Amino acid sequence: xxxxxxxxxxxxxxxxxxxRASGHGTAxxxxxxxxxxxEAWRYTPLRTIAETAWQQAAPxxxxxxxxxxxxxxxxxxxxxxxxxxGRLLDGLSALPEAxxxxxxxxxxxxxxxxxxLNMALGEKGLDLRIPAGTDAGLLTLISLxxxxxxxxxxxxxxxxxDGASLTLYDVNAGEGRYVAxxxxxxxxxxxxxxxxxxxxxxxxxxxxxxxxSADVSEKGEYDSFTLNQGGSLARHEAVVTLNAxxxxxxxxxxxxxxxxxxxxLTSMIHxxxxxxxxxxxxxxxxxxxxxxxxxxxxxVDRVAQKTDGYQMNQALLxxxxxxxxxxxxxxxxxxxxxCSHGATVGALxxxxxxxxxxxxxxxxxxxxxxVRAFLIDALDLVADxxxxxxxxxxxxx
Amino acid sequence: MPAVTETRExxxxxxxxxxxxxxxxxxxxxxxxxxxxxxxxxLISERKGEPQWMLDWRLKAFRAWLEMEExxxxxxxxPPIDYxxxxxxxxxxxxxxxxxxxxxxxxxxxxxxxxxxPLHEQALLAGVEGAEEARLPVAxxxxxxxxxxxxxxxxxxAEAGVIFCPISEAxxxxxxxxxxxxxxxxxxxxxxxxxxxxxxxxxxxxVYIPEGVRCPMELSTYFRINARNTGQxxxxxxxxEDRATVSYLEGCTAPQRDENQxxxxxxxxxxxxxxxxxxxxxxxxxxxxxxGRGGIYNFVTKxxxxxxxxxxxxxxxxxxxxxxxxxxxSCVLAGxxxxxxxxxxxxxxNHQQADTGTKMIHLAxxxxxxxxxxxxxxxxxxxxxxxxxRMQPKARNARNFTQCDSLLIGDQCGAHTVPYIExxxxxxxxxxxxxTSKISEDQLFYCRSRGLSEEDAVGLIVNGFCREVLKExxxxxxxxAQKLLQISLEGSVG
Numbered sequence: 001x002x003x004x005x006x007x008x009x010x011x012x013x014x015x016x017x018x019x020r021a022s023g024h025g026t027a028x029x030x031x032x033x034x035x036x037x038x039e040a041w042r043y044t045p046l047r048t049i050a051e052t053a054w055q056q057a058a059p060x061x062x063x064x065x066x067x068x069x070x071x072x073x074x075x076x077x078x079x080x081x082x083x084x085x086g087r088l089l090d091g092l093s094a095l096p097e098a099x100x101x102x103x104x105x106x107x108x109x110x111x112x113x114x115x116x117l118n119m120a121l122g123e124k125g126l127d128l129r130i131p132a133g134t135d136a137g138l139l140t141l142i143s144l145x146x147x148x149x150x151x152x153x154x155x156x157x158x159x160x161x162d163g164a165s166l167t168l169y170d171v172n173a174g175e176g177r178y179v180a181x182x183x184x185x186x187x188x189x190x191x192x193x194x195x196x197x198x199x200x201x202x203x204x205x206x207x208x209x210x211x212x213s214a215d216v217s218e219k220g221e222y223d224s225f226t227l228n229q230g231g232s233l234a235r236h237e238a239v240v241t242l243n244a245x246x247x248x249x250x251x252x253x254x255x256x257x258x259x260x261x262x263x264x265l266t267s268m269i270h271x272x273x274x275x276x277x278x279x280x281x282x283x284x285x286x287x288x289x290x291x292x293x294x295x296x297x298x299x300v301d302r303v304a305q306k307t308d309g310y311q312m313n314q315a316l317l318x319x320x321x322x323x324x325x326x327x328x329x330x331x332x333x334x335x336x337x338x339c340s341h342g343a344t345v346g347a348l349x350x351x352x353x354x355x356x357x358x359x360x361x362x363x364x365x366x367x368x369x370x371v372r373a374f375l376i377d378a379l380d381l382v383a384d385x386x387x388x389x390x391x392x393x394x395x396x397x
Numbered sequence: 398m399p400a401v402t403e404t405r406e407x408x409x410x411x412x413x414x415x416x417x418x419x420x421x422x423x424x425x426x427x428x429x430x431x432x433x434x435x436x437x438x439x440l441i442s443e444r445k446g447e448p449q450w451m452l453d454w455r456l457k458a459f460r461a462w463l464e465m466e467e468x469x470x471x472x473x474x475x476p477p478i479d480y481x482x483x484x485x486x487x488x489x490x491x492x493x494x495x496x497x498x499x500x501x502x503x504x505x506x507x508x509x510x511x512x513x514x515p516l517h518e519q520a521l522l523a524g525v526e527g528a529e530e531a532r533l534p535v536a537x538x539x540x541x542x543x544x545x546x547x548x549x550x551x552x553x554x555a556e557a558g559v560i561f562c563p564i565s566e567a568x569x570x571x572x573x574x575x576x577x578x579x580x581x582x583x584x585x586x587x588x589x590x591x592x593x594x595x596x597x598x599x600x601x602x603x604v605y606i607p608e609g610v611r612c613p614m615e616l617s618t619y620f621r622i623n624a625r626n627t628g629q630x631x632x633x634x635x636x637x638e639d640r641a642t643v644s645y646l647e648g649c650t651a652p653q654r655d656e657n658q659x660x661x662x663x664x665x666x667x668x669x670x671x672x673x674x675x676x677x678x679x680x681x682x683x684x685x686x687x688x689g690r691g692g693i694y695n696f697v698t699k700x701x702x703x704x705x706x707x708x709x710x711x712x713x714x715x716x717x718x719x720x721x722x723x724x725x726x727s728c729v730l731a732g733x734x735x736x737x738x739x740x741x742x743x744x745x746x747n748h749q750q751a752d753t754g755t756k757m758i759h760l761a762x763x764x765x766x767x768x769x770x771x772x773x774x775x776x777x778x779x780x781x782x783x784x785x786x787r788m789q790p791k792a793r794n795a796r797n798f799t800q801c802d803s804l805l806i807g808d809q810c811g812a813h814t815v816p817y818i819e820x821x822x823x824x825x826x827x828x829x830x831x832x833t834s835k836i837s838e839d840q841l842f843y844c845r846s847r848g849l850s851e852e853d854a855v856g857l858i859v860n861g862f863c864r865e866v867l868k869e870x871x872x873x874x875x876x877x878a879q880k881l882l883q884i885s886l887e888g889s890v891g
Contacts, residue, residue, distance in 0.1 A: 302808065305808070324818070328814075329815045330813060330815075335835040343827070343830075344826075346826040
């Protein structure tokens, strides 16, 4: 089902973006800034960014870098690549030894606004090629942003050759009012495995529009987890394609939304080959006037027989003003498949609260225990123990 | 015999009224030219002898329609519809139909035979030329029959204070009721097809159940005189006052041919305090031939509002016909503690497309809704469940449970599930689950080993798959619907 883009040309943001794109903005001009009438953005209105002429960010001062890094849950070991305001910070960065340099451009992804915007203004990010059969270990990618009315559009391309593996810890943070619009173009070769663990802790007035595309080959594995925790408006969007038999995909996540913030996890899992399996567990906890969005689509092509797809999406509302909009979607053209999804929305269970209270647990603590129990199912899906602990710590804060 | 006298009187009255309002006299003059403009709307209103307010209402709808665009979000594909290339009043001159039953698609006849439809009815349903005339002696009989049936019914209903009549009659006889409620659930500018219907609807049913009355019988379009030929733009309005109860059946299991390819009906239900409305549909319009040519496009807006506390609206539908089905029977739960239900079986085969589901809008505290949707796709068909559950800020302790199951038969079809879940109240609870699968080899093998043919086995399994919905249908409908499911899926296996 294709949705006609509604072109909103008049916005200052769009004009500024197109001007900055100098000649590369044709697709962006055609698409325009999506309004609520565009199906993919009906729950995540971009009006908060529409009337700002977002400019290119200036290089990040070293004291800002230090301030931003301080307090982030980061692993002690492993390679680290740090980007500040869209530029690589050489002094702080080193690639994993096993990683080779890639040379392919980021591939276009049509019909997805975040990708179109990124293509128009792309800034060079990671360009990795992990050689066949190599385990490149852990790479921590840190993307920082600091400024007023600026935007960054990093482009990362990561290719895992056959049998290669990599754990990518993708940390996003910043200060001030900005738009961070990273794009990941990921190719997972035969039998290769990429674990993509993301922490999104953008500034409380920042906007985060991430778009990941991952093509997974035979017996390849793309195992992702996203903790959406920051930004005034933040969408993590993943388009994952299982393009050869026996591929395996996880698109899991946790969203913790408070204040007036909106966090959004949108995904499209495309089974384009037989015998693939996909798993998705997304949990959202909402307090204050927080808004949560989950849009998860599983598309199974006619050829993708024996697909095994499962999706679970749950939201916990902790306050009167919180709001959740959820759209789990199945589009299935193959008959010999096992696909199911489940969704629940509700408050904390009064009986469970009562049970804990009757054991002498104070109310606030009892609530805390129940919220943690709700989230633990999803967090436990992060296989890497170190990263799971770091995310757990971030969730506590 | 008093019955005869009474019947004769009714027939006479009917003949007279059909002279006044009917479409069978003066057909030449009554055909409006092709096209849709304000004149068409005025003509329809004038020919139906409607009061000024009704015309104004239609014109408002028409003007709203002009501003609207045909929706494109549904998972359906069809060549563009030319709204100017159709007659909106009276029947278009009949295209030459089949000369006799011999020329009718034998598949259709086989289906009729299986449903046990008498021959002359078969000819009529298939639109055989001359069947109308040939029916005359029979028709008198038939009309006679149905008139007497209808009068008996009418008497019983009148005694209970129930109004059940064509909506055109209600506009004349009960303008205060129609004016008060028409368009309050589906406003004239609600959606493209709803607005079109509001502008040009030609007939439909009107039901009014007074306070405290339990309608003494199931109401059915089947028994309503004049039910024929109102298919294209049908308008139904059902009102149940405080503590009133009614069960309404729509449709017919027999596949019907109709030259009007586009159908856009609107149904509005209004339930007051402690009232209950049960609306059951079996839809089996002509789905087109094996290649999907010539089938009906069925774009329907159905919506009910539970206005009073503890009121209840229940939709049950079995959708097996039409080339395209686009319909979302919905409930607006505005009364505290009101209940909405939606039970649906949608079967598509060959090249049929169905995009159907429901909306449950919870406005008030302690409201409850249940959605059970079963989708079966076979052949090269596509079937989509599209539903919305919305908990508004005041819907404290509201509950929803949704279950959508899809069954795929064959590897050329598609089954899709698109639920929207929106909650703005922390105490509201929504649960949704959906599965997609095929008929398991084990189940088939088991049935086959007991001596069932493959088709019978599939029929049995499909009926089991749909049980939760079929048991919601009134008894006689349920039996027919089971048969219908099996017939609809013929040729989809083996």
